[in-house]
Amino acid sequence: MSMPLFNFTLGGDPLDLDRIRGILTRLEDTIIFALIERAQFAHCPRAYQRGALKELTDIGFQGSWLEWFLKETESFQAKARRYTSPDEYPFTPISELPPPILRPVSYPQVLYPNKVNANPSILSFYTRSIVPRITRQATLALAALKRANGITGDEEHEDEANYGSAATLDLEVLQAVSKRVHYGKFVAESKFVDDPAAFIPHILKPNRAALEALITKPEVERKLLQRLRKKALVYAQGFAPDGEPLGEAVKIEVDGVVELYESFIIPLTREVEVDYLLERLNGMSEGQIDVLSKKTKQ
Numbered sequence: 001m002s003m004p005l006f007n008f009t010l011g012g013d014p015l016d017l018d019r020i021r022g023i024l025t026r027l028e029d030t031i032i033f034a035l036i037e038r039a040q041f042a043h044c045p046r047a048y049q050r051g052a053l054k055e056l057t058d059i060g061f062q063g064s065w066l067e068w069f070l071k072e073t074e075s076f077q078a079k080a081r082r083y084t085s086p087d088e089y090p091f092t093p094i095s096e097l098p099p100p101i102l103r104p105v106s107y108p109q110v111l112y113p114n115k116v117n118a119n120p121s122i123l124s125f126y127t128r129s130i131v132p133r134i135t136r137q138a139t140l141a142l143a144a145l146k147r148a149n150g151i152t153g154d155e156e157h158e159d160e161a162n163y164g165s166a167a168t169l170d171l172e173v174l175q176a177v178s179k180r181v182h183y184g185k186f187v188a189e190s191k192f193v194d195d196p197a198a199f200i201p202h203i204l205k206p207n208r209a210a211l212e213a214l215i216t217k218p219e220v221e222r223k224l225l226q227r228l229r230k231k232a233l234v235y236a237q238g239f240a241p242d243g244e245p246l247g248e249a250v251k252i253e254v255d256g257v258v259e260l261y262e263s264f265i266i267p268l269t270r271e272v273e274v275d276y277l278l279e280r281l282n283g284m285s286e287g288q289i290d291v292l293s294k295k296t297k298q
């Protein structure tokens with residue numbers, strides 16, 4: 001049995017829609033597992049508040065603990081040229097990251113040059129909506145444990161012991177969600193080159209609704225949500241010592257995972273697709289656009 005290869009450097013048609021959807025499907029597993037890991041720890045609200053940690057303001061950093069953690073980790077990863085890959089986007093502005101120490105890889109030019117970056121939306125939604133939701137059980141359990149042990153007060157430093165673990169796991173979730181959402185660019189490029197004539201009028205006279213209607217595939221979304229629920233149910237259950245599944249979803253709330261995709265990840269992927277398409281003709285001459293406009297779906 002052969003394994004599908006999704007690595008950019010290994011050849012194959014990077015705009016094959018089935019191949020791109022294969023990557024999106026694989027990332028479902030990564031995202032569910034990362035969420036399960038993060039859900040083991042309590043919320044740690046102060047880790048997401050700017051200026052909440054004296055230790056950071058003391059060293060002149062104005063952001064939150066998570067933003068500091070992202071910047072430090074991404075600086076290191078930038079040196080290993082992570083953000084030169086067309087499917088990797090840092091949360092820290094690229095201008096604040098160091099250059100790679102390795103020679104550049106020459107990636108095939110698959111995407112049209114663009115400035116689309118959904119990471120600010122991802123970071124804000126993740127910290128405001130996702131973390132509180134997936135950590136609810138762990139936060140309640142921690143509070144109950146403290147009550148049982150007579151630990152009270154010191155609200156400010158209550159959850160500090162988990163800051164390192166929380167941020168490490170936040171980074172895993174954020175990077176996986178970011179990669180998934182930005183794959184929308186490859187999906188959009190694939191759909192565009194398949195039928196440029198359908199898209200061009202709505203790019204020239206920008207019409208988001210028309211572009212969104214062209215890229216939206218309700219049946220694909222329906223199947224995805226169905227598959228995701230089943231996967232989350234399997235991954236979230238416990239297993240007996242002999243490997244027998246115990247049935248009940250205990251590691252994460254399955255509805256929460258499905259809702260995350262339904263109300264955030266898929267809509268944001270669609271938004272990235274539309275934003276990308278709106279930039280798809282930038283810098284092209286009328287003549288070039290004219291030639292492209294004559295290409296219709298085969």
Ligand SMILES: O=C(O)C(=O)C[C@]1(C(=O)O)C=C[C@@H](O)C=C1
Pocket residue numbers: 021024187215216217218220221224265266267269270273
């Ligand atoms: O698979 C596609 O065609 C996509 O555009 C990706 C995606 C998704 O986010 O999963 C987004 C919009 C479509 O309606 C279907 C699925």
